[in-house]
Amino acid sequence: MKRFIPLREAILSAAILFLTLLVASRFPGFVAPANLANVFNDTAPLIILALGQMVVILTRCIDLSVAANLALTGMVVAMINVAIPGLPIPIILTIAVLMGAFMGAINGILVWKLSIPPIVVTLGTMTIFRGIIFLISDGKWVNSHEMSPAFTGFPRTVLLGLPALSWIAILTVVAFGIMMARTQFGRSIFAVGGNPHAAVYTGINVGKTQFWAFVVSGALAGLTGYLWVARYAVAYVDIAGGFELEVVAACVIGGISIAGGIGTVGGAVLGAIFLGVVKNALPVVDISPFWQLAISGSAILIAVAFNARSGRNKGRVILKSAEATQ
């Protein structure tokens, strides 16, 4: 039997490798370990958010509010830092995660209890979150000189050769790998997306599972909110504007079925890395940003066409001879 999902991941890995080598052939410095680590670090926020988004999409929902959640949490922790500069980083991290999770829970409650379509809920909360940033900040920026050095320094702290930002992304990937493959919650997510009717008969609460998916996505958005603001050392209303679409694109390219139920952690991560490489590699070889957009767009279409082909109903096996070859 053909094992389909690893095949998809193999193709995506090959595409990433091809792109990297193409750039390296003209600019060998691109494949220097230090530069690759940089590219990875640059892609880390996308990886973290794509994993959260993956869980939501797997349950047949979508979370368009991740970037706004990120921006609001980032603004709040930045303002907290300005107000109480001495607050230790672990507390900042906890606040960011809890706050993000709370915003995710709002999405989740609306989807679960009021049965509002997820795209509508998160489109609404996306706008509301951005509006709240404006209200609490008065439209002003929080700049680097107002933030404490510990606050801005944390994501750059190098541990075993990689910055903390990269390590957090790696830990998230590992945690999600375990969660999706080895916990009941992970299994419920696949069940809810794969066949919600059957999930009900199995005793799985579909709405509740979707609620928790939104909480997970929100928590990661909150976490990324702090990391983002600290890394770029600035917080304002429009940070990460439109980033939610890049996150969804990473999932789609990584083979997460937008219809739910099908997808892997590896796929989401590779999808994010693919976009990260495109973004970082093309400027190096002097390809205009417009081409970057075109390449990202084509990658999405190719990925979706590929999914549609593989997801096509194979039909029933009626011929005995065909059954034998299965």
Add this chain to the structure above:
Amino acid sequence: MTHSAAIAQDVTPVVSMDMITKTFPGVRALDQVKLDLYPGQVTALVGENGAGKSTTVKILTGIYRTNGGTIRIDGNPVTFASPNDAANAGITAIHQETVLFDELSVAENIYIGHAPRNSFGLIDTARMHSNAASLLAEIGAPFSSHTQLSDLGIANKHLVAIARALSVDARVVIMDEPTAALSHKEIEELYDLVDTLKAQGKAILFISHKFDEIFRIADRYTVFRDGGFVGDGLIADISENDLVTMMVGRSVEQIFPDRTHNVGDEVLKVVGYAHPTEFADISFTLKRGEILGFYGLVGAGRSEFMQALFGITKPSKGVCQMNGDLKIIRSPAQAVENGIVYVPEDRGKQGAIIGLPIFQNITLPSLGRTSKNGLLKLAEEFKLAREYSQRLDLRAASLDQDIGNLSGGNQQKVVIAKWLATQPQVIILDEPTKGIDIGSKAAVHDFMAELAAQGLSVIMISSEIPEIIGMSDRVIVMRDGLIAAELPREELTPETLVRHAAGISQPTEGAA
């Protein structure tokens, strides 16, 4: 009994199906059947589930091609290559669930596909509405042609479907269980409409399970059984009892497993389950090792009650006891916890989870037992899945395989294995053999007998009389949301079951 009295005997049928045969791979759905439809008359097509009624409708409306036999329109042989051909020949069908568009107006629904055009080739809205209005007036519809369809109830949607049939100048109207979803008053209105159509000379094919309806509005009957033609004639010449006998009388007996019928102590006791609109006063007991059949017409409320028992919907009243302990079941998770599992009817939609491999489908409701400290033990999962897939003789290359690649019968085995793995005490099987071939049916029956012998209590919902009689220790017949009868095994005959399900009084000697 009321039916139009004078029926001319020498009229040529509008449609005449002769020696029609239809085969699907491995199944002969229709075997040399005949069916004649006469202008200005209602012909009732009578038969159990699986008798071939739907196949006949699909042939008449051009959806299926025949494998043999002739269809004649006004005596001339025709072939329908597509639904369009059937429509052009003046045949139209009104389905149980009307196939209309909620977001369009009534007039647009009536004229979709053949709207009047103006000289620019655009739809002539004014003419469409005035034509529609006159059609609606003709059938006495109490709403305007501008009404949006979603604002209408089911009965009025039927009227729209009928107006649509009239707009294409249909000569033959097929009504496939048109009253299934209607209230009493709406049914009366439908009868009036059928009379109007008859008066206009339309030939009507009326498909229904309800004998009172058939005797109320049909002029003729045709009986099919197991895809074969049994007989036809005038309704005036036959009694309800004779029609029941024609419908259920069996030529071939299916073989069912021998069962010892040893039942033990009471396992489940259901008291007074009720729901505002679906069922009321459902009380019964279930004993260890017993197979309790639930028989009734489609829509009698059997599945609806089971869903409430399983905690999917909330009953307004009622309690159940498991082994004497009172249980409140308000979610499927609680039902599974209390040892009740439900294998639903639509296994494609409600059973297998495509996208998860076989072993994960099997262990899904048992994950509590295969995990430790919140982490799933894959080896334990495989062990559990292997144990139950072997018990069910599952044919699969590997348990890691995607369930979507399995045949229907094997997918069903996976779904049943999933439930057995939860070690239930009560298993509810909703139409366990619907849509599977004879060989697989026998396997499912053997397996049910085995489960019962091992002390599992089985509730089997089935609309197939041989299966109900062949497998059950006891049968509860439901009609219109109520328990119509509870019959011990000794009293099970096809006639008794059909009578209770359709609400026909017991036969009296010499009744005509």
